[in-house]
Amino acid sequence: MLEAHGIAFRYEKNRPLLFQGIDLTLKPGEIIGLPGPSGRGKSTLAKILAGYLTPLQGDVQVEGNPLKKNTFNPVQILFQHPELAVNPRWKIKNVLAEAGPASPGLLNDLSIDETWMERYPHELSGGELQRICLARALNPGTRYLLCDEMTSMLDALTQAVIWKAVLGIAEKRNLGLLVISHDAALISIICHRTLDYFIQPG
């Protein structure tokens, strides 16, 4: 279980808190939606949950323990812009190898073509590159996947193809998913429940 208790955060001293008192529980196999307008702190919360940022107050626990450094992080984030999440000077095979050897079954599930391996990131389309980022994030050690506007810059068909693959893998491996999106229709169709911290006027 991925748990957060009483999370508060701000980027600079002397500025008001971006948010406070956020509690969240994500169980394995559960899909939670996190909707809300831009600029309220949805992505910041995701970075706190994955241990990229340290909250001002509160704590984050995975299976009852704080997140460990210097080992594979069971909480992985997928960002809106895959081209910013990969090293532009590395070939795709090296990008994938960063998270350990990818299993052929996984590459097959995500329809990743063998010929992409020798290419550089700018030689793939946004949807293709997002699938590479997914393959990298879906190491066997991953338990929770935070999808931060993962498909919002993709056309409807590419979006559906990617979600079909992710939902299938999440079900097979009993992963917990947090879906950050401002697309209400997307959240209502794939999520079991939604958190509304960020949709009240604030």
Added chain:
Amino acid sequence: MKSDNFPSSLDLWVNKGEVLAVVGQSGAGKSLLAHALLGVLPKNAHVSGQLIFKGRNLTLTDMNRLRGREIALIPQSMTYLNPLLKVGVQIARAAELSGVSPKASRRATMEALRRYRLAEETASWFPFQLSGGMARRILTATATIGGADLILADEPTNGLDKDTAGETLMHLRGLADTGKAVLLITHDIEAALSIADRVTVFCGGVTVEEALAGDFNGSGRLRHPYSRALWDALPGRGFVGSLPARAPISANGGCPFITLCQQFTSPCESLLPDLKSLNKGRVRCHHA
């Protein structure tokens, strides 16, 4: 780019007073089309075919002259604003470049701000002080101040929340209603349909369909299997349910959509169909 003949066949037309939405995959060549219309493709780009504007064939010299005056671009993001210059100065500069005299440009700037419901003091702000929606209004004001007749909007709703996106789209509709021609380039088909008169669908660098916006209503009036798949894949509709079990690997040559097409037969693999008229629209498919 490794493929040297991409995009290969884009076909579209837009009338004054009309919003034409250009939708399709990311990487289908939508933004390249805007760059071709503005004449800002890199030198090594090979462009063939015709660009006709107000009944005249456009040459590169024409495009350099018309760019910003009669054909204007509303760019994707506020990174197109100079971060070190107050926005009023930038709007006035755009006005001067499009032929307004330096004296009149200040007044034109204030009028443009009023038109987009921005307070006069906004002129003395820097881009970082603007919200996403305000920045979008400034970019629109900058693009339209010269009175251009053809407006190209490249992914104007990317990264905006619903309210801001809706406001941006209404401004584009307003421009068309005053007699401009608006080319709305987007991957977001729902946003496009909310204001467009007609829709051109791109797939893999070719125009596969030209439809009326009203054809996207689920009543089976769409002509190309790619348009139907795109429409059925919306989260509010079929979403993942209508997909084949596994997306095949993309192929080269022939129809760009064979990888996901359910109707695919042997000529589709090697022969790109012609764009033919059908039901007040056009389609490029062997099976239509």
